[in-house]
Amino acid sequence: MYAKASGMHIEKGWWPGDTKDEIAIGAVLVQNTNWSNAEKALGNLRRNDMLSMDALANATLVEIETHIRPSGVYKRKAGCLKELAAYFLSVGGIDGCARIQTWRIRRELLRIHGIGNETADAILLYALGKPVFVVDAYTIRIIGRVTGRASEDYAAIQKEAHAASNGDPEVYMRMHAFFVELAKAHCRKVPRCTGCPVFDICGYTEKS
Ligand code: SF4
Known part of the structure; x- marks a missing residue:
């Protein structure tokens, strides 16, 4: 994504x-x-x-x-x-x-x-520059909406991110930043889906 x-x-x-x-x-x-x-x-x-x-x-x-x-x-x-x-x-x-x-x-x-x-x-x-993906409430919200899976938790999302990437800390830094900025700009509590960069792959059924 x-x-x-x-x-x-x-x-x-x-x-x-x-x-x-x-x-x-x-x-x-x-x-x-x-x-x-x-x-x-x-x-x-x-x-x-x-x-x-x-x-x-x-x-x-x-x-x-x-x-x-x-x-x-x-x-x-x-x-x-x-x-x-x-x-x-x-x-x-x-x-x-x-x-x-x-x-x-x-x-x-x-x-x-x-x-x-x-x-x-x-x-x-x-x-420390260690290869660890940071999950926060924004990430959980976005992943839940995009995938349609309701019960995403910290460990499951982090495991999936680690498995899907090459372990480059710089990539994890940018991924976390991306989720935070996406949540602020578009995927708010009430989402503003128009113009969202992941609109086409998002499975959220109540897109605004
Ligand atoms: S399309 Fe809407 S619900 Fe999906 S990630 Fe973007 S803002 Fe969130």
């Missing part, structure tokens, strides 16, 4: 962030909020020299909470960031993950309170 959807252009570097640490921190901060609020929190951390795993590991919870407040549920996210920073420091930083098998990192990320499948995979893919 992605290959056929040539009507949407996805920029390289779609996920914002100047460093791997920043991308991973952003993946936590954007949970349950929008990028605007996450960016405010990232900006506060940046201005206070705390936009790195080293700095977060050395900061107090109260300091982190203060700076990330604009991202919402800041107490939980602060604890999550502390745990995330501790994990990455224990393996030699994000760059140290290059020598660790993806499933091992994923398992450790999922042990951190506040990190679920989507956040773990976003960190693995966009910060």
